[in-house]
Amino acid sequence: MEISQKLLKFKFHILFALVLCVVVSTLIIVAxxxxxxxxxxxxLFLSTALFLVAVVVFAKTSLPATDSHVDKAGEGLLDFVAGPPEHHAVESFKSE
Incomplete structure (x- = not known):
């Protein structure tokens, strides 16, 4: 009597373990x-591996770019996106 009462406490655990075993065994058989x-x-694996090897080789063998050219390339785009600077707050302090 005591054993069946203790088993009833864990009925959800036992049911979950049985369902998990059935799902895993089904996946092993069907997969x-x-x-x-x-x-x-x-x-696909081979082409991806060759591409990654080519990226590493080109990164190691390419000449380092000059910093001045790289920095100036994006400045025009950043200035265009940011727009002209607004100096309204500074001008209001000057006029007072």
Missing amino acids: PRFVTILAYFWP
């Missing part, structure tokens, strides 16, 4: 094998 997935996607 494709890793080798099948690898065989399907190997061109």
Whole structure:
């Protein structure tokens, strides 16, 4: 009698564990094998790896850019986006 009362306390835990076991075993049976997935996607994996290697090689072998040219390239765009500076607050102090 005591054992069944203790088991009733954990009925949701036991039910959750059983459902989890059924879901995991179903996924293992139904899901494709890793080798099948690898065989399907190997061109994508290979091209991505080659692209990353090319990025690293070009980053290591390229000449460092001069800072003056890089800084000036974006200044015109930033000035255009920011617009002209507003000096209304400064002018109001000067007129008083």
